[in-house]
Amino acid sequence: MTHSDTPKPTIHVLMVDDHKVVRSGLRMLIESHPRMKVVGEAGKGSDALAAASREHPDVILLDLVLGKETGTDLIPGLLAASEESRILVLTALHDEEEHRRAVRLGAMGVLNKEASTELMIKAIEKVYEGEFWLDRFMTASLLAEMRRPAESKKQEPTEDKTARLTAREREVISLVGKGLKNKQIAERLSISESTVRHHLTSVFNKLEVCDRLELLVFAYENGMVAVPA
Template identity: 50%
Template sequence: MAISPPTPIRILIIDDHAILSTRLRMLIESQPGMAVVGLAANAPDALAAATRERPDIILLDLDLGGQSALDFLPELAAAAPNARVLILTGVLDPDLHRRAVRMGAMGLVLKERAAEVLMQAIEKVHAGKVWLERSAGRQRAGADDVRRPGAAG
């Protein structure tokens, strides 16, 4: 009896820079156990792709051509309720990072980081762990303020 390979981590990339999205897709798909199921560059396309593809991980840029991804993060979470959101950003604003985590993001990686860091973050967030960059303000992006569903208080 043959053992089937594990199901790959299904990743939706949401970023308004086409070159970056394409490079991210190439990077992710070169990794064993990971597959990109869609690309989106704006809120309507992101919501449609999340609903259609049911990703495990949503790799989300905070700044989508002048629109904050936080403006539609609750809708995105509702469109793909089993997905975990991992923020990939060049924005160095610790307050914005804390807000993203409070709104449900499970992790945050700065775009300046090495590809290996992003791959580790995807794996950890997929496993249900929080991934926060020390260099994203060393304030742990407000992780102490995060309320998890079902938490008392």
């Protein structure tokens, strides 16, 4: 069997939505794809956290409205319960600020429930592969948000910022761009997680960004990592 013939791994999905009929429909759609398997579902926060801790899914489909609970507030707990999981928000909530907040807290994408099945499957695959799934409007909004605090002060040219990066820091940025988390980056580069954190802190300071999302937007905008297809 050639490398190209090697079957791709199954993507394990956890669904978090407070409507059972929605979960049933999503399960049917997701499991119609040969590469995907639903490993759990939850209708409230406590069940979602327990399922994430137990199943360690590849992708968590998360609604932002869970009865009286807010799905956004669950994101840090879900990522703590299953560090390697990636969260894709699937919601009918048209609240751009809440969408941005979800991404800030660690979600890797936002998709409207009205999206086609094909688009949902593609979004799950892309998020699983470590790419952000954001529409152009949200990307532009995040860029504007990044630039707003800097408008009142003189900015150092981008070339000067990137010129200060070490070769190792550029490697770390490249791996962040591929969706790897600190533990995976440490394993890939044969260094400790604390060293990865040190490199990221240095990168954030040199590029004047606040977090991984701002780093990715900066890196995409300046051609440091490939823009997701």
